[in-house]
Amino acid sequence: MSTGKHKLAQPDPGDVPKAVINRLSLYLRELQHLLRSGKTTISSSQLGRMLGFTDAQVRKDLTCFGHFGHPGIGYRCEELVAAIRRILGTDRVWTVALFGVGNLGRALLGYKGFSAKGFQIVAAFDEDPRKAGATIDGIRVHPMDRLDEVIANQRIQLAMITVPAAAAQHVADTAIKAGVVGVVNFAPVTLTVPQEISLVGVDLATELEQISFSVANREKS
Amino acid sequence: MSTGKHKLAQPDPGDVPKAVINRLSLYLRELQHLLRSGKTTISSSQLGRMLGFTDAQVRKDLTCFGHFGHPGIGYRCEELVAAIRRILGTDRVWTVALFGVGNLGRALLGYKGFSAKGFQIVAAFDEDPRKAGATIDGIRVHPMDRLDEVIANQRIQLAMITVPAAAAQHVADTAIKAGVVGVVNFAPVTLTVPQEISLVGVDLATELEQISFSVANREKS
Numbered sequence: 447m448s449t450g451k452h453k454l455a456q457p458d459p460g461d462v463p464k465a466v467i468n469r470l471s472l473y474l475r476e477l478q479h480l481l482r483s484g485k486t487t488i489s490s491s492q493l494g495r496m497l498g499f500t501d502a503q504v505r506k507d508l509t510c511f512g513h514f515g516h517p518g519i520g521y522r523c524e525e526l527v528a529a530i531r532r533i534l535g536t537d538r539v540w541t542v543a544l545f546g547v548g549n550l551g552r553a554l555l556g557y558k559g560f561s562a563k564g565f566q567i568v569a570a571f572d573e574d575p576r577k578a579g580a581t582i583d584g585i586r587v588h589p590m591d592r593l594d595e596v597i598a599n600q601r602i603q604l605a606m607i608t609v610p611a612a613a614a615q616h617v618a619d620t621a622i623k624a625g626v627v628g629v630v631n632f633a634p635v636t637l638t639v640p641q642e643i644s645l646v647g648v649d650l651a652t653e654l655e656q657i658s659f660s661v662a663n664r665e666k667s
Numbered sequence: 668m669s670t671g672k673h674k675l676a677q678p679d680p681g682d683v684p685k686a687v688i689n690r691l692s693l694y695l696r697e698l699q700h701l702l703r704s705g706k707t708t709i710s711s712s713q714l715g716r717m718l719g720f721t722d723a724q725v726r727k728d729l730t731c732f733g734h735f736g737h738p739g740i741g742y743r744c745e746e747l748v749a750a751i752r753r754i755l756g757t758d759r760v761w762t763v764a765l766f767g768v769g770n771l772g773r774a775l776l777g778y779k780g781f782s783a784k785g786f787q788i789v790a791a792f793d794e795d796p797r798k799a800g801a802t803i804d805g806i807r808v809h810p811m812d813r814l815d816e817v818i819a820n821q822r823i824q825l826a827m828i829t830v831p832a833a834a835a836q837h838v839a840d841t842a843i844k845a846g847v848v849g850v851v852n853f854a855p856v857t858l859t860v861p862q863e864i865s866l867v868g869v870d871l872a873t874e875l876e877q878i879s880f881s882v883a884n885r886e887k888s
Contacts, residue, residue, distance in 0.1 A: 465686055467880050471873040476857065497857060534876045535883025542875075553774035559855050559872040565879075604878060627885075628878040634780050636697065636718060644881035648874045651780040652692040653867050654763075655755045657825060657849040658785075659688050660865035662756025664848075 489520035546609035547572040597624040611635040710741035767830035818845040832856040
């Protein structure tokens with residue numbers, strides 16, 4: 447397959463704005479839709495139009511990582527899907543442990559979108575002894591004191607944290623000590639992690655602030 | 668209170684990058700923590716340090732909206748909290764309806780972070796007749812065919828969509844026709860809305876792609 451030979455530029459991950467990565471995710475989603483509907487090539491302006499971006503934006507985002515366009519053809523969907531998955535690191539399977547089996551934790555355990563992108567939740571943890579031992583959506587819930595053992599045995603790479611804010615830093619510290627290299631934090635608190643650990647904070651209310659900002663400022667103008 | 672008199676600059680909401688709004692949300696969260704712990708003033712470099720940003724970044728973000736610093740004092744926490752809440756439009760209560768009471772919908776109905784920021788989920792909808800009529804976390808679940816009536820009666824402004832991808836566009840169209848002015852879409856599909864409607868797409872797997880990108884590119888370098 448030609449897609450495997452495509453050489454990617456490798457910018458320092460710290461130099462790539464979060465917004466670019468977000469847009470790559472969107473491009474990937476649209477390209478996968480296109481492939482499923484039988485389309486094999488697309489231009490930057492068509493791809494941009496589908497998502498409300500300019501063609502220049504699309505080209506600029508992709509140019510950070512290599513040259514993907516073909517003169518007179520545009521992008522080959524399959525090739526670009528493979529390249530974006532390699533850029534995003536979703537061309538492999540990531541093992542994930544979820545910490546905190548409350549409402550949100552349960553929702554995430556059942557969220558289909560993760561495994562489709564290569565994120566496999568293989569274990570869950572909860573400090574409530576009544577939850578530990580249960581199996582939810584096929585995933586075993588362990589007590590917190592088995593953390594070291596489970597993370598080592600199942601070679602867990604990423605931690606997804608949905609415990610209450612007050613417990614989140616301690617859980618992150620413990621998971622990192624046990625070997626995870628990336629933390630996705632859903633608790634509404636800012637965590638501190640060592641420099642070599644990747645951290646993404648997800649605050650669901652922040653997404654609503656985007657909406658209120660947008661609606662409120664439309665009203666004013 | 669002096670905070671009420673503070674005049675805000677009003678840039679076009681379309682001109683303000685999403686990343687700036689995200690950072691304002693983070694500043695707000697930290698400032699509220701500080702206020703609760705009794706701190707009344709803070710410098711841009713202290714605020715930046717707490718979040719891993721430079722002081723120049725903090726000042727630049729805030730300068731878009733007005734002049735908030737006081738020479739020799741820094742920012743007054745209470746004043747800046749009030750200003751950011753006005754900028755973000757969270758100095759008021761927003762009424763929200765949730766569409767789709769699956770796992771994620773249930774988690775969002777119980778998510779404490781929304782009402783703390785002024786987002787009040789006042790109604791839920793589900794097309795499953797077995798769910799309609801139930802009350803979850805104090806919120807009534809209605810059948811979809813009561814949508815027009817409930818949105819009008821409860822003056823619902825925002826729609827939060829957690830239905831399956833295939834149903835999301837139809838639900839958004841219906842809610843907008845009934846009067847909502849903002850849509851927060853959790854379904855993994857890109858929606859199209861009229862220009863005067865605000866739309867934010869939340870793809871939970873996208874957050875994981877940030878992490879895999881970061882970890883994968885650290886490994887390469």
